[in-house]
Amino acid sequence: MKNKNKNVKKTNVKKQAVKEKVKKIDENKGGVEKNKKTWAALRGMHDILPKEEKYWKTMYNVAAKSAEYMQFSRIETPILEESSLFIRSIGKGTDVVEKEMYVFEDADGGKICLRPEATASVVRAYVTDGLWNNPQPVKLWYWGPMFRHDRPQAGRYRQFTQVGFENIGILDPAADAELIMIAYNFYKDLNLPVEIHINSIGTPEERERYKNELLNYYRTKKSYLCEECRKRMQKNPLRLLDCKEEQCQGVKEEAPQIIDWLSESSKSYFMKVLEYLDELGIPYVLRPSLVRGLDYYTHTVFEVYPISGEGAAQSALGGGGRYDLLVEELGGKATPAAGMALGIDRSVIYMKEYYQQNQLRVEKENYDIFFAQLGDRAKGRAMKILDELRGSDIKIAFNLYKNSLKTQLDIANELKVPYALILGQKEVQEGTIIIRDMESGIQEIVDQKKIETALKKKLKKFDDTNK
């Protein structure tokens, strides 16, 4: 008796010492120590943290599934490209090229840049990788980071992720409608209400004629205009129709509309696209002022907007259009094409907001069981069993670093698992394991060799009756 007590005391003292050491180690983990340099992410760059992962994963899956169904093949192009590629495609005078590109010299002295968008890269690949020899059209999709040195705001980052779809080698209103359908369905699958803003900007010649007409009209109204608009007349006449100043609204309403300046064939092409959208039941708003900021667009242009979004989500979630001249512009044969890209960061923000407001939830990873272990020998055996159950399709949560059963069951409870496995010294010796029903608390002892079958029998998802 006496001896035993002594031993207990001794081990307690030992335990204390060990505990304090462990505590010291614990104190050093994580956190930020004072007077040490730390690094923040660069301006406009952000980390996507584990708690956001469920949104990103959901979006990727929705896009990939849609791409497969619509027969778009995945393409991945480099993040770095020659800057002239974008100057040529997006256009010299555009904001994206003029002030937002990350351009620098590489070690060879070449002017390269981080891609501000991917359409140019995809078209480059189409031209240089001989994709024009494939059955036409070539339908491609991508997902990846883009870079624009813009002033950051919510949903506007310097590195952001886009998913995009490009359909190269076909001039058919059905292709345009198809892209809009993919964009619309992307949000539909995520339960997010959006609407499509759409317009046609015709051919460059038609657009030029219209621009002149618009300028003629605005010149006569110059005295009514705001300062911005007077600048726009010089710089970017098509943007005149975007003005939000009250004093310009009247002038805007009376202004000529581009649709009236399109040729018959351009007009009927656009009408056909709209007919398809009607047939598909996709809500759209005709927006004569929609012109888009990249030079390569022709004919159909569209943008996707959240419905009733507040704040950051108010800006476009995505957009696209036809770019019939781009392939030729980038050195290929004259080839019609159309494409569309969606902003994932913005969509995630919208999804979070909308889901919170409407009490929708993204499904989290659910575990089937929690595996609790007790004692040294059980820990080793538990690892072995976990290893054996890998590939069983049973999702098992566990924490091998906690020694108290209480804590482990606490975790099990938080994870809302229906069952827990408990393995202690006794079970190790007997070759058994306890299966605990977390709701009723009823426990069952089974042979370790029969864990998998016993669990599958209990878990609903392995229920064969539905098959």
Added chain:
RNA sequence: GUGGCUAUGGUAUAAUGGUUAUUACAUCGGUUUGUGGUACCGAUAAUUCGGGUUCAAUUCCCGAUAGCCACCCCA
């Protein structure tokens, strides 16, 4: 790129020109080491950075940085 607003633990917040900076959640530990949900106790953790005013600044001023808002533009 232009203009504006803001900056307190991981998150959300309170307060103040002057002792030890409030609270909640989260995290970690515990309430005798083999049984969870509740409860209780405890621990860790913050005034963005740099200047100035002042006896004294987290608080007032200036600057930097970052975030946000509007414009621009776009995803």
